[in-house]
Amino acid sequence: MEGPRAPEASGLVKRSGYSTEPELGGVSTGPSASGSKRDRSAVHWLLRRLLQVPIVTACVLLIVFILLRVVPGNPAVTLLGVHATPSAVAALRHEMNLNVPLPDQLWLFVRNAATGNLGNSLVYNVPSTALIIPALGTTLMLTSGSVIIALFIGVPLGLLAGFTRSVAIDTSIRGIAVTFLAIPAFLIGFVLLLVAALKFHLAPAGGWGSTFLGDIQYVWLPAAALAAYLVPVVIRAVRQSTKQTLELEFIEATIARGVSTARLAVRHVLPNSLLPLIALIGMNVGGLLGGAVVIEAIFNLPGVGTVLVTAVNNRDFPVIQGTTVVVAVLVILVNLGADLLSFVIDPRIRDAE
């Protein structure tokens, strides 16, 4: 069961690979959990999963650390450019702790990161966390908004495609999914910006409000653009799990009992799509955040992406480094959250002995 679905799943969820990882795969792919080769008790799995978080976080820190150090030559000169004054180079070397031995540098970096100190911005001379944390709110609002929009569009379409007997409807919904899968979200952002914002003035063309309600007015259009990334993924997952669920015996029994199609869809089929959906959103959050970076640049939203791009243009390395770490840790935590959520809501995983 799990084998044949693995490549299919990874194809449709873009950046997965995840669902095929055996230790977690049994959980993420839901119904096949009991078929996993290495059955472990649920508590054991939970502990392993929790233990992964600090390990992976440590690896992330290590990678960021190495990325900075493998730059050929003097990193301070590389960052400041060849025309930098010697005093600026010396200051940066001190700032980056480049004057101490490498193991000590690593230790300092990890210790600082653990206490929330990700270095000072070279341009604004404030802690980089002071730039990143406020921006994080905007980005989270954008991404969660896009998830909500994607669910509102994708789930009904996926259900329809899974339920329908009409080849025409199924094919056209799948065609929509393929088209959106192939067209980058930023292109759709462009079109929305041109048509909805500039031509019909349905929303501001960019910027950010000051109140929560004001922000929603600014965020819905970019969120819709970003949702284009997730919609095809949701459509395909719901369609596939619907088709699979419909073949199960209990559905036949339910139909025989005379339950209406609407009730069948909402009460009996949809809950079975919930688990793949949670896993799917969990594993796509990385791609979503990456897409958010581009969308923010186009719509000029003050999110993490904008902070990152500004830092890139200013060669403000501590901020780049800080953003990378923060975003990576965020992805790790969301992935953990998705796994824990599936653990809580699905008795098949919770009770798997």
Next chain:
Amino acid sequence: MSTTTEILLGANDPYDPPVVKARLLPRIGKYIRTLGWSATAGALILAGVLGSCIFVPIFSSQSPDAFVAKPLLRPSGRYLFGTDEFGRNVFLRVCDAGRIDLLIAAIGVLSALTIGTLVGISVTAARRRVWETIVMRLVDSIIAFPFVVLVLTFVVIFSESSGLGPLPRGVPALLGAIFLWDWTIYARLARSRTLELREAEFVVAARLLGYSQQRIVLRHLLPNVLRTTASYAVADTVIILTITASLPFLGAGVQPPTPEWGQMMFEGQTFLAQAPWITLGPALALALSGIGVTLLADAIINRSSRTQL
């Protein structure tokens, strides 16, 4: 694998002459036709884009950088996508730019596919828990980086490095970043497939026959695992194409003056109101190649998930 190829090609088999003539292209064509009409459509679209990218610049008498007509001309029979703000032929530039985009996608995906698959198989087949843990946690942590963020960081760090050999400025760093991230996907896929396969009867039999680890990996596991990873690779191409084209909006990626789809769209943004064709030309090329690849990938993944196990 190679035995099947020999049988299919039947180079020295006098009893099967028609198969001898089955060269690579007709065989690919035949395979695609068996995948269904959507795959055929995808392959045709892709072949169209690929063909114009390769041949239009060759047969055109103009240089893509030459100023051939008045600036901001509307699309016409002579200039399919009009001219840009300098009076350059946008269609010609789109075709020229496509070479870089498609080349980056091809090199990026192929290198990641090769290395990732090999790492995934050998780590899993060797059954050394230490190595498995180290490599797979490394994979986990690299996957934790959103791709765009990692590419941006990487490209910034290495942007000082110029082009490498025939590769223009910005491309080596981009390829490095793509590889650094992308191999992990294939390693994961290969690992999970190997985990299933290493208990399969034919692998156990090969082990009992005393075949070397190398032989088991290369002759028994690789052909099977490659089916999974290679079908994912087709879908992956779209992602790489998209990311390459979105980087110029963030001030990274392929550096001007090398024409590249994302770069052209980014530059055309200024003239969006007066001359949308400057932006829409490359956008159309990008969308078409995306749709072509996705249609093809869908069919291939469907097929391989049906035939596996």
